[in-house]
Amino acid sequence: MNAHLKTATSEPTKQTLDILKTLIGFNTISRESNLGLIEWVRDYLERHGARTRLTYDAERRKANLFATITGAAEGKSAFGTVFSGHTDVVPVKGQNWDTDPFVAHVADGKLFGRGACDMKGFIAVCLARLPALDQGRLHTPLHFSFSYDEEVGCLGVRELLADLQRNDIRPTGVIIGEPTSMQAVIAHKGKRSYRCSVHGHAAHSSCPHLGINSIDFAAMMQLKIREIAMRVRDSEARDYDFDVPYSSIVTTMSNGGNAPNIIPDKAEFVFEHRFLPGVDPQQVFEEVKSYAQKEIVPQMAIDGAQGRIEFETLTAYPGMSTAADDPIVAAALRILGSERARKVGFGTEGGLFGEAGMPAVICGPGDIVQAHKPNEFVTLEQLARCESFFDNYLASANLDAA
Incomplete structure (x- = not known):
């Protein structure tokens, strides 16, 4: 001094x-x-x-x-x-x-x-x-x-x-x-957080073929997000001056369903991406959205009903x-x-x-x-x-x- x-x-x-x-x-x-x-x-x-x-x-x-x-x-x-x-x-x-x-x-x-x-x-x-x-x-x-x-x-x-x-x-x-x-x-790090809303079709749980189970498809989305997170962790350049030296992607909230005997017509979850300076977070988000629209939504269909998946950005700062x-x-x-x-x-x-x-x-x-x-x-x-x-x-x- x-x-x-x-x-x-x-x-x-x-x-x-x-x-x-x-x-x-x-x-x-x-x-x-x-x-x-x-x-x-x-x-x-x-x-x-x-x-x-x-x-x-x-x-x-x-x-x-x-x-x-x-x-x-x-x-x-x-x-x-x-x-x-x-x-x-x-x-x-x-x-x-x-x-x-x-x-x-x-x-x-x-x-x-x-x-x-x-x-x-x-x-x-x-x-x-x-x-x-x-x-x-x-x-x-x-x-x-x-x-x-x-x-x-x-x-x-x-x-x-x-x-x-x-x-x-x-x-x-x-x-x-x-x-x-x-x-x-x-x-x-920067941060983006998102809410993913999965809209299905309700039915009695004894007739699952008549419904679109939003929880099932939300779970598939969450598993994909975890897969992306593991790939980013293992492939992205690291900065060891940070306690966590890589960009992290995690699901932090999840809920859905109204009763034990109803195929749920809506489920939603929140996930966040904390990214190292210089990383473009949009690439991860676009990959998640593309997976939803190309791989998941086509499976969310029954006679007379079509499910959908929506995203909302909750937080975004660089x-x-x-x-x-x-x-x-x-x-x-x-x-x-x-x-x-x-x-x-x-x-x-x-x-x-x-x-x-x-x-x-x-x-x-x-x-x-x-x-x-x-x-x-x-x-x-x-x-x-x-x-x-x-x-x-x-x-x-x-x-x-x-």
Whole structure:
């Protein structure tokens, strides 16, 4: 670690904890509106000199927030770093929480609450550090991006990025504060998930020849998908920097039938494809569709009835791969005192930022293992390390020397 960089303390500031408690208090489960949180954050940022812009979903129940602090860097909207996070959280229904998930509390060196780790802790750090920022020393702008519906397919950030493009706002890089235990990540897999609906024809189970058994044909489809998955696993080029070094294809949900004595007229299942950066997922999907139409559907026929198979895309986001020698990677590694960045299997908005011309590094407080679980938490030590990283990054990349 360079001597001029600040070292982290063992606990975060009171400002970070107070803001994080406020953010957790907003129920921003993806199906709910996030406007209360977004408007609170917007007002906070504007009080500290930021220019803000909102982009909404079609129902105007949810919004993205993009904010810029220029200081002495006025007129340089094509430069600067974005600190990015999503505001939505996953549901708590069916989880056994020891306390109210939307009332943060601190115990044993941890702050508990839904979103503490994924990823309101990072957002709180960004906001809490602003009052002490000497904006007159900014030689490049400082940007913030806070999105909606990341947890359900990275939906919101797409409109935010389109808005930036329309307005010629072109930051040079992005720090995405997903929980990585404050380690730099430069690549992750992309993901597509699909629902396959198999429509047959009902009959009494004592007369199977009079029906089209949707479960049977769904099972045939699932076996074909497994066959493709094994071939991809064995033939595709591997990247051993990933924990799972190949693209994976798995069936994750399956259901069908109404009663034990009825030939089922409908069955459906969900499968997903998590693919390495650079892999075209459309090839796998087209192979699955072709098998359905050419091999399975012709078998789904009886006198007076014809079965069919339909597909629906549920989730689609690209992989992320930032060059190891990109300036934003070098800056993050130097500040963290690390020599090498990681690659991970979970997804983020990073691939979409990358496609928009903004290379990304994922680095944030908390362990991904704690995300989405009951009694989700982030350690105070991780929040303190994030504060140090934020301050040191700005000092090295955005601020003139004091």
